[in-house]
Amino acid sequence: MNKNFGNFGGQYVPEALVKPLTELEEAFQGYCYGEEFKNEYKKYMKEYVGRPSLLYYAERLTKHLGGAKIYLKREDLNHTGAHKINNVIGQILLAKHMGKKRVIAETGAGQHGVATATGAALFGMECTVFMGEEDMRRQELNVFRMRMLGAEVQGVASGTATLKDAVDEAFNEYVRRAGDTFYVVGSAVGPHPYPLMVREFQKIIGEEAKVQILEAEGRLPDYLIGCVGGGSNAIGLFYDFLKDDDVKIIGVEAAGKGIKTGLHASAFEGGKVGVIHGMKTYMMADDKGNIKPAYSISAGLDYPGVGPEHAYLKDIGRVNYVSVTDDEAMEGFRLLSRTEGIIPAIESSHALGYAAMAAPKMKKEEIVLINLSGRGDKDVNTAYEYFTGTSRAI
Incomplete structure (x- = not known):
């Protein structure tokens, strides 16, 4: 199995993780493409998660925008309120197959943490x-939800006390306890096989969306838009x-x-190619290669890689990456x-913010399909602080 996407990806990890990652890759390849896994995964997607999402x-x-027709892929309607559960169910089924009894995860906005705590409760x-x-402060509701589900939430105070630092600590824990612990990575990042695994468990979104838009419009959309952390x-x-x-x-x-202020989370705008969290990719770094905060x-997009x-998709020109x-x-x-x-997650709101500027310039017959990756319940406190703090009443 290829460990790379063109010049990117790979497996840049301590020696202690080589064997666990090899075992993970072999288990994933041997089990998750088989009919037994596919049938069980589909069962949970339908009966537990509530797929297909609308x-x-x-x-x-x-x-209101006066341009292209806008469709939303409603991942916010999934059980737990975001797309994260698709990936978590896949990884925890794999963990169960491997005989693991303990799972760990990192989280920023809390949705992956909630999904992992949910999956752990489901499978005991x-x-x-x-x-x-810092993310615990911003996402207090999700911290409470995780604890209600029986998970231990371990705060990380190092660095900026946000997602990058949580990933660091989760990888440290994985090094310490790889023998009995399965690390449920929440995004399409990390050493191989994680980016591939996460994509395989999340591609159900696009597969459904393609069938649905063909049924609704008789053709494919002109544009797809999704937020990227x-x-x-x-x-x-x-x-x-x-x-x-x-x-x-x-x-x-x-x-x-x-971007010019330096207070951003865009790995592509002025970023450099380097190694972060076991993968080679674009990341925010200074001239010496040190990761910038x-x-x-x-909280879910607050990541320097x-x-x-x-x-790879940026370098070959297939996807255009922008920032708002x-x-x-x-x-x-x-x-x-x-x-x-519909109150969206602030992550998804980045895709909506871009669409709000781009759609009015498009023709009325054009179609835009936006991934509404999560719901905004978790972000009400942040939104309240934002709107009241700038004297703008929501």
Whole structure:
């Protein structure tokens, strides 16, 4: 199995992790492409997660913007409220097959942590979730949800106390306890085989969306848009459309306070190719190759790297990666809430913010399909602080 996506990916890890990752790859390849796994996975996707998630024509948003028709892939309607559960169920089924009794995870916005705690409760496993203390403050509701589900939430105070630091600590724990522990990685990042595994468990999003848009419109969309931090929801939507050359694909990173301020989380805008969390990819780094801290109003996009498959897709020109600021994302958040009665996750709001600027310039017969990767319940406190802090009443 190829460990790379072009020049990106690979397995840059301590010697102690080589054997566990080899065993993981062999188990994944030998089990997850087989009929037994596929049938069990489909069963849980349908009966537990609630798939297929709906494709929704956002008529009032479309009329408000006055351009292309906008459809939303409603991953926010999944059990636990985001796309993360698709990947978690796949990985925990694999962990169960491998005889593991304990799972660990990292989380930023908390949705992956909640999904992992949910899966651990479902399958009767011990669960520890690593989360930056700053993210714990921003996502207090999800911390409570994880603990309600029986998981231990371990705060991480190092660095910026956000997602990158939680990933660091989760990998440290994996090195210490690889013998009895399965690390459920939440995004399309990390050493091989994780980026491949996560994409395989998330590609159901795009497979469903393709069938649904053909049924609704009789043709493929002109544009796909997904937010990108590590990039799991985006690669999940994009993958089944990559060979459809007429479909333009756009990944939206977090520009934070603005790229020029340095307070952002865009690995592509001024980023460098280097090694982070066991993979070779684009990342935010200084001239000496040291990782720079990332910033975003969105805890789930507050990560200084990007999945290696996205790095490859950027370099070959198949996907266009852009970025939007906190302000533009929060305008997308407010706009969808008020036009459609759907409160989106702030991560997804970055895709909405870009669409709000791009769609009015498109023809009315063009079709835009946006991945609404999660719901915004978890972000109400952040939204309240944002809107009241700038004297703008929500």
